[in-house]
């Protein structure tokens with residue numbers, strides 16, 4: 459699996475279920491294999507710093523598959539409470555059978571060095587001193603790229619960034635959403651989520667074992683994402699709506715669309731879901747189709763595969779528009795163990811341009827008196843505060859309004875501009891979703 463992630467840029471959370479299925483692993487064995495693979499990917503930054511201290515040549519000169527195996531061994535030795543002799547012998551056996559005898563000897567020698575100290579002592583030895591270079595220390599101690607530490611510190615504040623980085627390393631509990639009008643939270647079992655009235659936390663077992671999820675009347679959805687849909691649906695509209703039309707401009711794979719459609723149906727409105735990538739638009743369609751009848755669920759007007767910067771819709775034709783923008787995803791690192799290593803600062807410039815275009819276009823598509831909710835699953839200020847400010851600077855027909863009602867009342871969620879919302883994993887137990895509500899004003 460590590461090879462699939464490294465070579466094919468696969469997503470660990472998508473590959474892992476196939477690997478577990480192929481090996482027929484269940485229960486504790488599946489949990490062990492999941493922690494082994496996910497934890498190794500997540501903690502790679504820390505382990506590489508330790509391994510670099512145990513190898514007398516740069517890690518870039520170590521064959522990639524040998525480095526994968528060393529990281530697996532380091533994870534077992536330093537973080538999984540596997541006895542040293544068992545961790546070393548299984549890792550060496552794996553190396554011998556998959557790579558060769560020579561590398562097996564090398565892995566054995568390196569892992570023996572790794573076992574000499576517990577993780578805390580290694581971090582104290584290989585990371586920069588915390589007082590002299592906090593971000594360099596945090597990058598090693600919490601296993602994040604340094605530029606990510608810096609961006610997150612800028613967003614959350616230096617006092618809290620360690621708590622945020624720590625929370626990024628804890629896989630989240632599974633939360634489910636009951637799509638209103640189609641399922642109730644009581645049907646889902648499990649304790650209710652703290653802020654979303656539609657969510658529960660799944661205690662144990664697989665979501666697929668919950669009937670309402672298997673039927674598509676409920677789904678797996680982070681509480682923060684539920685709140686994004688709710689923030690748009692609960693926003694006050696000025697003036698009379700004729701069309702009763704809502705739009706999700708960047709809808710794939712359709713989790714928020716499914717909740718929005720259910721909320722639209724309750725208000726006598728209907729949702730159009732747009733997504734640029736055709737195969738993701740297909741996933742949206744599946745999410746908005748009733749599995750029993752094969753018909754669209756209530757509250758759906760259609761699914762479109764279009765570019766949101768130039769979509770096939772008339773200006774001023776929607777009451778409510780969601781821009782759940784493509785972003786770095788640095789607010790959802792808990793979910794994707796490899797994601798932090800995939801992003802680079804250069805991605806930001808490209809994404810920010812796209813985010814501005816999408817938000818601008820969304821405002822064109824909104825009728826005067828209607829609203830746009832701009833959301834990202836990133837707290838990085840370039841993607842949140844700066845995008846909103848830049849778009850508003852360029853338009854006399856739009857203004858920022860406070861996110862109100864349920865979402866506005868979430869404690870300690872003030873965003874980087876007054877009235878915006880920023881959720882945090884370490885404060886709210888959600889992904890770090892950002893939300894800004896913009897109103898389209900009549901043109902002068």
Ligand SMILES: C[S@@+](CC[C@H](N)C(=O)[O-])C[C@H]1O[C@@H](n2cnc3c(N)ncnc32)[C@H](O)[C@@H]1O
Pocket residue numbers: 683707708709710711712713714715732733734735738764765766767782783784785
């Ligand atoms: C953050 S994801 C949306 C997640 C979705 N709202 C959900 O809850 O399931 C952003 C989506 O925007 C899509 N996207 C990227 N560029 C786009 C564009 N120019 N127009 C429309 N969609 C775009 C991506 O393919 C991706 O599916």
